[in-house]
Amino acid sequence: MPPSAPSTADSHDMIEVRGARENNLADVSVDIPKRRLTVFTGVSGSGKSSLVFGTIAAESRRLINETYSAFLQSFMPSLSRPDVDSLRNLTPAIVVDQERMGVNSRSTVGTATDAYAMLRIVFSRLGTPHIGGPGAFSFNLAEGMCPTCEGLGRVSDLDVSAMVDVERSLNDGAILVPNFAVDSWYWQTIVGSGLFDPDVKLQDYTPEQWQDFLHKPATKIKMGSNNWTYEGLAVKVRRLYLSKDRESMQPHIRAFVDRAVAFTTCGDCDGSRLNAAARSVRVAGRTIVECAAMQISDLAEFLHGLDDPAVAPLVGNLRETVDSLVEIGLGHLSLDRESGTLSGGEAQRVKMVRHLGSSLSDVTYAFDEPTVGLHPHDIARMNDLLLRLREKGNTVLVVEHKPETIAIADHVVDLGPGAGTAGGRICYAGDVAGLRRADTRTGRHLDHRVALRERVRRPTGHLPVRGADLHNLRDVDVDLPLGVLTVVTGVAGSGKSSLIHGSLSGRAGVIVVDQSAIRGSRRSNPATWTGLLDPIRTAFAKANGVKAALFSANSEGACPTCKGIGLVYTDLAMMAGVASVCEDCEGRRYTAEVLTYRLRGRNISEVLAMSVTEAREFFPTGTARAVLDRLTDVGLGYLGLGQPLTTLSGGERQRLKLATHLAGDAATYVLDEPTTGLHLADVDQLLALLDRLVDAGNTVIVIEHHQAVMAHADWIVDLGPGAGHDGGRVVFTGTPADLVAHGATLTARHLRGYVNR
Template structure:
C-alpha cells in the first residue's frame, strides 16, 4: 500500500461535516468525513450510498460553485436545489468521476474525450511532412472554409472598413462531416410515390395533412404540384422536393422556411439522440436510415490533406487507429528535441491509459461505444496529471468491468489522488478496494425505506467486527462445486474474428451455467455479442439504457401495470384506461408526467413538480378510486417488496401482479418503487430489471453481461441461486463475469486472453472451475485459486 500523507489535526477545517441529511431515503443521518483521506461508502444496493455521496455532498459542492458565477452565466446553467440537510460544511470543489456514458455524439472519440487528440494535432502540425497548416488542419471537427468579409479597423481615432479574404483550413472530411460514416435515407419510408401530397403521400410520423410546418409547407410552397403523384414529378420538381436549399416562402400568410425533404429529415431526426426519441419515432429512424463507412475518408473522418501529412511514415489517422499500447511505443521512439515537452506530456497521457487498464483501446474509438466502467476510467485520465490539490474526487464503483488482476492498479490510482492531498470518496462493493480505505461509512441495514441509516463509521478493522451486513460478508469466499451439470448440446462458433479475436473456434455448452472470463479487452464481448450464430435464439440481458421515455417505470416496463389497472377497474366498475398516467387518467396540467417542463431554447430545459397533481401524475377524480384501501398513486409509490405483500392476500390479492413482483424481488430489486422513472436506474439495476421480464419465459439461451455490477457482497449469493434456477428451468445461461464467486459456481468456464487487445483474442482455457484452479495456467486461474476457500 502506498504511503499516506501526514496526519492533520482533526479540527473542523479537516472534516466534511454532514448533519441531518434527508435526501431520498436518508434517515436524518450525520457523518464526519476526514479530508485528504480515502473514504469508501459501503452497503447493500439501495441503502443510500449514492444519495449521501452524489445527491448530497457532491450536489451541494456543485451548487455552491455555480453560485460564484455571475447572474448572466448562471442563466446558462441548470438550477440546482439545495439538498435537504441541516448542516453541510467543510466542502471543497467536487470532481465527479461517474459511470455516465460519454455521450452519443458521433464526433466524440476516446482521443477527443481526453487531451490526447489535441496534443497529436499540435505534434503533426509541427513535424508532419508535407506541412499542411495549423493544428486545426488535423481536426475532424473543423471544416475548411474560405471567403471574404468586412473588417472594422480603428487607427488614430479614425474608423475604417476593409474587405479581407479569409481561409480556414480544417481537417473535417466534407462528405461525412467528420463522422466517419455516411447515412443513406430510404425514400420509400418517407413517402408513397404513387400518391400526391394532397392525397397523404407522406409516411413520416407526425406529418399530418393539417400541419402547416410539414405537409402544408410542401403543399403550398409553390415549387411542387400538390395534386400530382410524386412519381410523376419533373426532374426540377424532384430536385426541389428532395434537395432544395433553404428559402423563405409564405404559407397561410405566415413566413416559413422551405427546404428539401432530405435535409429537413436530417435536421429533424438524424441530429437527435436516438435513445431519447419516443419508441415510434425511433422505429421510423431505424427503418428509414442506414449508416456505412464514408468512402471518401475510409472512416478516418479526415480530409485527404490531413491524411497525407506524416511523421516517419505514420499519419494522424494511423496514430489514432493504433492500439494505445502500440501508440505509446511509437511516441517513445520519436526523438525530436524541438517538441520534447509536448512529447513528454503526450506520452504521460497515453501511458495513463495503459496504467488504468485501457491500453487495448484506440484513440479513434467512438466514445459512445465505451461501457460505463470504461467511460469512468477514461474520465480519470483527465485528472491523473492535474496540478490541483485539496479537491474532492467522487467515484462510483470504479472497479466495474475490471478483472481481479486490474483492481490493484485501480487501487493504486485512487491512492495516488489521495496522496496528492485530495479527498477521495468512493462508492464500492469490492472487498479489495474497501481494504485500502482510511475511513469506511457503511449504510443500511437494508434497502429503500429499510436503509438510509449509518450502520458503521470507522476503520476497516472495526468494520470486520461491527456485525453489519457488510462486515459479516467482507471475507466471504466461494467454494468450488462438488459436481457440475452435463451439457445438453453446444453452440458452435467457428472462425470468429470480430475485433481482436484470432479466428476462434469454440463450443459453448448449452443447458448449463457457462461463464466467460478474461481481462478487460481480451475479447469476451466480441465472442459473445459479435460472433454468436444468428439463429441461436439468444436473449441478451445487458446494462444498456432501456429504450423508453422518462414516463417509463418498472411497472410499465415489466407489464405489471396491466393487471394492476384491471384490478382497479374491476373493483370500481370503470375503464382500465383511467388508471394509466399515459392515457385517460393523466393529469391534464402535466399530461401525466408529474412534472412541468419548460423549454428555454438554447438553455437547459427546466422542470418542476406539477402543482395540479403534486407530482402524482393522475387526475384528482382518478385518485378517488380505491383498491385494497389505496389509490393508484399510492400503489405506484410502493416498493416492490411492499407491493408483493399487498397483492398477496386479502381483498387486494392479484396473482398476475404478484408473480411479476416475485421475479423483481428474485433479481434483487425489492427496494425499487413501482413508479420510479427508468432514467434513474443504474446499469446493474437496468440489467436485473430486464432479466426479471424474461424469467417467466420457457427455454432459450440467456447472455448476462456482468450481472454482479452494483451488487453488495451479501447479494451475490442470491444471484447465484437465481442463475441456478434459470438453468434448472431449462434455460442455457452464459455469463460474462469478473467476480470469482460466479466463476467458482460455473459448470464450465471459457477464459480468453492471455492479455488485452491484440495480446488477447484467444481461448486460453476451457473446462470446469476445478480444472482451472488446478492448472493455474492463466491470470484468471491464478486469481480464482487465491479466492476459493
C-alpha cells in the same frame, strides 16, 4: 506513502454532514475525512448514492454555480438544495460516474482525454511536409476536416422509399416522415410553395418537380403577402434530424432515422475524418491517422521512441496520458474510437484519466463503482489510480462493493442495514479492520468466499461457435455446453462480448439480457414495463366499480397538466431543460377524482410509491404477486414500482429485463456482468437464482469477472491472454477446479488466490 491521518482536533479536515434526508437517508449525520480515500458500502438501495452524489456532490455543485453572475446562472439549470440540515467544509466536487459520454459523433477517446489535441501539436511541429498549425489536423475544424463528410468519417444516404409513398399524392399523405402529416406546418410549407399539384401522385412528377421536391436548396418563396422558405424534403430531413445526436431524438424520430438512413464510410477520407493534406504528414514514418487508429498500447510504444527536444515536455505529457490509459485497462482502445461506443465502465475510466492529468488539488472526486467491467487483474491497477488521486491532496469518495477496493480505503462508511425504507442509516464508520469486526452485512461478507462446486452438472449438449472473428477474435472455435452454468471471462478487451454477443445474439432460443437502456419514455417505470400495472389497475377497478383505464397515468386518469408524468418539463433553447413537480397533482400523476378511489385503504399513487418488497405484502396472491416475486428473486426488492426507468443503473436494468423473462419457456440466457451494482451479500442470492434457472432446464451463459460467479460455475471459458490484439483467443476451457489446479492464465492466478484465501 499515504499522507498521515488527519488530526481530529481540526474540524476543517472533515466534511461534516448533519441531518441528511435525501431519498431514503434517515437524518444521517457523519464526518468524512478530507484528503483521504473513503469507500461507501452497503446493499443496493441502502442510500450510498443518495449520500455521496445526491447530497455531498450535489451541494458542492450548487454552491459553485451560485458564484457565477446572475447573467450566467440564467443559462444554467437550476439546482435545488439537497434535503440536509448542514454541510460544512466542502471542496469543489467532480463526479466521475458511469454515464455514457454522450453520443456526439465528433467525440472520441482522443478528444475526451486531450490526447489527440497533444498529438496534433506534435504533428504540427515535427511533421513533414509542414502544412500549418494544430488546427490543420483537427477533424472538427474546417482547415483539417474532410470536406466530403465534414469530419464525421461517414456519409449518410437517405432511403427515399422510407420517406415517401410515391403512389400517393401530398393530399393523400404521401410523406411518411414524422411531423410531416397532412395539414402539419411542414406539409403546408411544401404544398403552399406552389411548386406541386397536391392531388398529383408523386410517381407522376416531372424530373424537375421530383428534383425540387427532394433536393431544392433553401429558397425564399412569396405567397400572397407572406415570404417563407421552401427547401426540398431530403434537405429538410437532413437539417432537422440527421444533424442531431441519435440519443437526443424522440423515440419515433429515432425509429424513422434507423429506417430511412444508411451510413457508409466516407470514400474520400476512408473514414479518417481528415482532409488529404492532414493525411499526408508523417512523423517517424507514421501519419496522424495511423497513430489515432493504433491500439493505445502500441501508440505508447511509438511515443516512447520520439525524443526530439523541441517537443519533449509535450510528448512527456502525452506519454503520461497514454500510459495511464494502458495502466487502467484501456490499452486495447484507440484514440479514434467514438466516445458513444464505450461501455459505462470504460467511459468512467476515460474520465478518470482526464482528471489524473489535472493540475487541480484539494478537489473532491466522487466515483460510482469504478471497478465495473474490470477483471481482478485490472482492479489492482484501478486501485493504484485512486490512490494517486488521493496522494495529490484530493478527497476521494468511492461507492463500491468489491472487497479489493474496500481493502485500500483509509475510511469506510457502511450504510443500511437494508434497502429503501429499511436502509438510509450509518451502520459503521471507521477503518477496514474495524469493518471486519463490525456486525454488519458488509462486515460479515467482506471475507466471505464461494467454494468450488463439489460436483459440476453434466451438459445436455453443446452450442457450437465456429470461426468467430469479430473485432479482435482470432478465428475462434469453441463449444458452449447446454444445460449448465458457463462463465466466460478474461481481462477487459480480451474479446468476451465479441465472442458471445457476436456469435449467439439472434440465434433461436437465445435470450440476451444486457445492461443497455430500456426503450421507453420518461413515463415508463417498473410497474408499466413488467406488466405489473395491469393486475393492479384491474384490482382497483374491481374494488371501486369503475373502468381500469382510470388507473393508467397514460390514459383517462392522467393529470391533464403534466399528462401523467408528475413533472412539468420546460425545454429551453439555450440551456438544459428544467423539470419541476406538477403543481396541480403535486407529483402524484393522477386526477383528484382517481385519487379518491382506494384499494385496501391505499390510492393508486400510494401503491406506485411502494417498493417491490412493500408491494409483495400488499399483494399476497395472484398475478401481481408472481411478478413481484420475480423482481425480488433478481435482487430488486428495494426498487420503487413507479420509479422512472431513466433512473436505473445498468445492473438494475439488466436484472429488471431478467425478471420479465423468468416466466417464459426454457431458453439459453446470456447475461452480461449481472453482479454489477450487487452487494457482496446479494451475490449469493444471484447465484441461487442462476442455479434455479439451470435446474429448470435452461442454459445460462454469463460474461463475468466476479470470482464468486467463476467459482460457482460448471464450466469456464477464459479469453486472452491479454486485451486487444494481445487477446482474442480461448486460453482455457474446463471446470473451475481444473482452472485452479492447472491453469496458467491471469484468471487462473486470481481465482486460485480467491478460493485458497
